[in-house]
Amino acid sequence: MKKLAIPTMILAFCCGMMTSALAQDSKAAAAQAPAAQPPQETVCFESRKGASEVTKRDLKPGWPNVKCSPKTGAALWYGDPYDGTVPMGKMPGLEKIPEGHAVIKPRTEKLALMPMCGVSCHNGVGPQFSPPTLPKGKKPVPLPTMEAMVPDLKDLQHGRGRIWCMDCHHTTKRNMLVDHFGDPVSFDQPQLLCGKCHGDKLRDWRDGIHGKRIGNFTSTGKKRWFTCTECHNPHNVQDGARNRGFVQLQPEASPQLPRGMKDASHEKLHPIAH
Amino acid sequence: MSSLMGAAALMVQSDDAAAATEWAEHFQKNYRLMTDAEKAEARARLERRYSSEYGKKVAVDTTEAQPGVLMGYALNIRKCIGCRRCVHACVEENNQSRGTRPGEKIEWIQVLRMERGEFSKDKMNHGYPEGLGIQVGGNAYTPAGQVLEGQYHYNPEAVPEKDATYMPIACMQCEKPPCVKVCPVRTTYREADGPVVIDYNWCIGCKMCMNACPYWARRFNLTKPVLPKEEMNPVTHYLGNRPRMRGVVEKCHWCLQRTRHDRYPACVEVCPVGARKFGNLLDPESEVSKILERKNVFRLKAELNTFPKFFYFYD
Numbered sequence: 001m002k003k004l005a006i007p008t009m010i011l012a013f014c015c016g017m018m019t020s021a022l023a024q025d026s027k028a029a030a031a032q033a034p035a036a037q038p039p040q041e042t043v044c045f046e047s048r049k050g051a052s053e054v055t056k057r058d059l060k061p062g063w064p065n066v067k068c069s070p071k072t073g074a075a076l077w078y079g080d081p082y083d084g085t086v087p088m089g090k091m092p093g094l095e096k097i098p099e100g101h102a103v104i105k106p107r108t109e110k111l112a113l114m115p116m117c118g119v120s121c122h123n124g125v126g127p128q129f130s131p132p133t134l135p136k137g138k139k140p141v142p143l144p145t146m147e148a149m150v151p152d153l154k155d156l157q158h159g160r161g162r163i164w165c166m167d168c169h170h171t172t173k174r175n176m177l178v179d180h181f182g183d184p185v186s187f188d189q190p191q192l193l194c195g196k197c198h199g200d201k202l203r204d205w206r207d208g209i210h211g212k213r214i215g216n217f218t219s220t221g222k223k224r225w226f227t228c229t230e231c232h233n234p235h236n237v238q239d240g241a242r243n244r245g246f247v248q249l250q251p252e253a254s255p256q257l258p259r260g261m262k263d264a265s266h267e268k269l270h271p272i273a274h
Numbered sequence: 275m276s277s278l279m280g281a282a283a284l285m286v287q288s289d290d291a292a293a294a295t296e297w298a299e300h301f302q303k304n305y306r307l308m309t310d311a312e313k314a315e316a317r318a319r320l321e322r323r324y325s326s327e328y329g330k331k332v333a334v335d336t337t338e339a340q341p342g343v344l345m346g347y348a349l350n351i352r353k354c355i356g357c358r359r360c361v362h363a364c365v366e367e368n369n370q371s372r373g374t375r376p377g378e379k380i381e382w383i384q385v386l387r388m389e390r391g392e393f394s395k396d397k398m399n400h401g402y403p404e405g406l407g408i409q410v411g412g413n414a415y416t417p418a419g420q421v422l423e424g425q426y427h428y429n430p431e432a433v434p435e436k437d438a439t440y441m442p443i444a445c446m447q448c449e450k451p452p453c454v455k456v457c458p459v460r461t462t463y464r465e466a467d468g469p470v471v472i473d474y475n476w477c478i479g480c481k482m483c484m485n486a487c488p489y490w491a492r493r494f495n496l497t498k499p500v501l502p503k504e505e506m507n508p509v510t511h512y513l514g515n516r517p518r519m520r521g522v523v524e525k526c527h528w529c530l531q532r533t534r535h536d537r538y539p540a541c542v543e544v545c546p547v548g549a550r551k552f553g554n555l556l557d558p559e560s561e562v563s564k565i566l567e568r569k570n571v572f573r574l575k576a577e578l579n580t581f582p583k584f585f586y587f588y589d
Contacts, residue, residue, distance in 0.1 A: 047546045062330060062508075067366050074359055077366040078543050096559075204589075208561030209569065212548035216536040219559040226548070244355075246547065248432035252358035256379040257427060264427030 044068035044075045047212070047231045049249070051110070059083070072250045081214040081224050088225060089189055093206045101222040103215075106188045107229060108175075113149060114187070117175040140164035152235035160238070168193055168234065190228040295323040304461065305473035305512065317512060324517060328506045335511040337534040339467035345528055345583065346468070346555035346562040348571070349442060352588040353549035356385050356433040356440030360541035360550065364444075367529060367540035368515040369507055370493075373500030380493045382526045383444040383541060387428040389437060444541075445470065445491035445526035446574060446582030453483035453492065462523075468555075468583055469528045471513035479521040488575050489582075492525045528552070555583065 042056035044066060059065050059079050067077035085103035088094075094102060108114055143165070147153045156164070170176040176184035177193045185192045195202030204210035211231065215223040228234070233247075257264065302308070302316055317334050324332035361383045365372060370380040434440065451470045454462055461476035462483055484492040498520045510516040514530035529539035533552075542550040553560030558567075562585070565571065569587040576582075 062504075069359070069362060072357075074357070074544075074546070076359060076363045076544055077540060081537075081543065207564040207568075208551065208553075209565055210548065212545065213561075214538055214543040217533065217538045217542075217552050217560075218536055218554060219557055219561075221536050231546070231548070244434050244436070246355050246434055248434065249355065249357050249546070250431065251356060251429070251433045252362045254358070254427045254429045255361070255381050255384070256376070259376045264425075264429070 042068050044073050046075045047226060048233065048247075049073075051107075051233065052230050053110070054084075069252060071253055074249075074252070078214060082222065085224050086188075089186070091189070091191065091206075093203075096220070098220060101220065103222065103224050104188060104227055105224065105230070107227070108187050111187065114175055138166065150235070152233070156235055157238040158234055158236075187229075188227065190234070194228045194234075292323055292327065295319045299475055302475060304459075304476050306460075306463065313512075320512070320516060324508075324510070328501075328503045328508070328517075330503070330506070330508050332506075332508045332510060334516055335509075335514075335531055335534065337511070339465050340534070342554075342556055343467045344555040345447070345533060346553060346560075346566075346585070347447070347528065347583060348551040348553075348562050348565045348585045348587050350547075350549040350551070350588060351439070351441060351586045353547045354385070354440040354442060355547055356387060356428070356435075356438065357546060358385050359544045359546060360442060361385060363540040363544040364526070366505075367507055367532075369499075369501055369510070369517050370524070371495060371497070371499035371501060371518075372505070373497070375497070377496035378500050380495070380499075380524070382491070382493060382524075383442055384426045384490065386441045386443060387425050387435075388439045388441055441586075443489055443491070443574065444584075445487075445528075446489050446580065446584040447526075447528060449581035449583065450579060452486040452488065452578075452580060456482040456486040458482065465513070465530075467534075469530060469533075470525075471527050471530065472523060472525065473513065474516070474518050474522045474524070477522040479523065481523065483523055488578050488580065492523050494523050495520050 043053050044056065046052040046054055054066050054075060056064050056066055056068055063079050065079045065083045066075050067079075068074070069076050082103055085105050087100050088102040088104045091102070143153075146165070153165075159167075166178075168177055170178040170182075170184045173184045175187070177187060177190060179185045179192055180196055191202060191205065201210050205228075211228075212226040213223040214226075215221065254264070298319055299316075303312065305313070305316075308316065313336050317336050320334045321332055324334065361381050364370070364382050365380075368382065370382065371378050373379055428435075428438070447464075447469050449464070451462075451464060454464060454470060457463075458480060459476050459478055461474075461478075462470060462472045464470050479494065481494055484494060495518050499518055501517055506517065507515060509531055511527075511531035511534065514527045518524050529537075529541075532539060538552055542552045551561045551565060553562035555562055555566075557563060565587050566585065569589065571585045571587045573582045573585055
């Protein structure tokens with residue numbers, strides 16, 4: 001009896017251990033599963049927060065299209081500078097650049113209101129609604145519907161009150177901008193519009209002095225050009241919260257303090273004898 | 275001697291890539307004296323070593339300087355907002371040590387924060403730093419632009435701050451580099467297309483170049499570099515961002531692994547305000563040539579006659 005009982009007890013004990021261990025395993029698996037389940041999407045911004053977001057993905061294993069800063073959510077490194085770009089299109093002054101060597105990232109697909117603009121209200125047909133959707137003249141009038149949709153418009157600072165919507169947006173094709181001759185310009189080519197007034201900046205931008213280009217550095221190489229509105233918010237160019245003309249950003253982490261220095265103001269508090 | 279050779283032969287054939295390569299690395303020549311065959315051998319050796327060490331396919335490039343290229347850099351000092359993205363992009367690209375203990379975190383770019391201000395009589399004794407009695411910008415008795423160590427450790431909620439100007443500094447890739455003059459083993463030298471580079475294998479870690487550099491551009495690997503496998507950039511150049519060892523000096527090389535293949539350096543590509551410009555100085559159409567032609571340009575510490583190829587400009 002006794003001889004039988006001991007192995008039985010051992011067996012029972014082992015089974016108990018096994019089941020508990022298995023239970024723990026399944027619990028752990030259950031805990032891991034939800035963490036791995038949603039595809040963790042890292043989105044970071046390139047130049048303008050809220051307007052130049054890019055989603056991180058692997059171009060090939062271990063080689064992402066972009067690396068993001070965990071601290072500020074800014075794009076820190078490009079695996080492929082031409083990822084998601086299209087040819088820039090015709091641009092006066094850039095004829096020397098070989099075909100297809102100037103590319104841009106289309107902004108049209110990032111603008112949330114864009115698909116509606118051209119069809120829902122401003123279909124180019126004319127005043128068929130009440131109140132009419134097309135302004136009758138060039139004189140600025142408040143547009144409550146638009147102000148509700150685009151909050152920036154309540155405080156339009158561009159031009160300090162001397163210009164209004166129809167100076168930049170096409171009257172009938174509202175998903176387009178407008179050039180000097182009243183012809184429509186794509187939202188992907190704002191430089192054709194902005195250069196109307198900011199000619200000096202356009203000249204510098206064309207030569208690569210103003211703004212930003214990434215890709216090949218030689219003057220005939222393939223580059224991705226950043227267009228005006230990728231960095232500047234055209235509705236809100238004189239933001240009061242700005243310092244020295246820039247929207248403030250959170251900076252990246254500061255460097256390691258030199259050994260023995262307790263904080264960055266150490267030298268201010270303990271100045272060198274002079 | 276024969277036993278030594280035997281040991282060497284055994285080590286070369288060993289499965290451990292590090293052990294096999296270390297022996298050969300000890301006996302390789304200065305990079306500039308290597309023949310093409312020796313360069314190819316060194317390259318294959320390093321690729322094998324790094325690939326096994328970091329668990330991925332690592333390429334060590336040995337592309338030479340291209341004729342007709344003289345690299346130049348320009349930075350718009352009015353536009354810099356001090357966000358330090360360039361600093362961190364550089365670390366992502368160039369395989370610096372990124373530990374947390376003292377001396378384990380290496381960054382090549384420093385962004386200096388300069389107080390804004392103007393000369394006036396009543397401010398004569400209230401300069402920055404407090405108590406030193408110098409005006410912002412300096413005066414006749416005190417050198418202008420005194421930079422304290424703490425000045426690049428600024429950490430506000432948001433940049434740019436109202437009363438500050440930011441000035442990033444890194445290696446200026448001088449035409450007459452003082453660091454090259456002092457190097458006792460001649461392991462650091464100016465490449466034909468501009469950048470001053472280091473053959474890390476020949477560096478003895480004497481830090482003379484660090485003392486000689488007037489721009490604080492050089493960093494020393496005081497400890498074994500901390501470089502996690504998943505963060506390691508597998509596209510490297512022999513004279514550029516290949517992983518370094520303990521006890522060698524490193525510095526900015528204008529992303530040789532990129533620029534030798536016609537790609538902008540990493541810091542240029544991430545600057546959110548487009549303050550950083552890079553181009554070929556020999557090409558009159560390049561953006562740097564246009565800046566030199568059209569803008570107000572200065573070089574840092576020009577009085578030292580180091581002739582940097584790094585230009586600061588403003589609109």
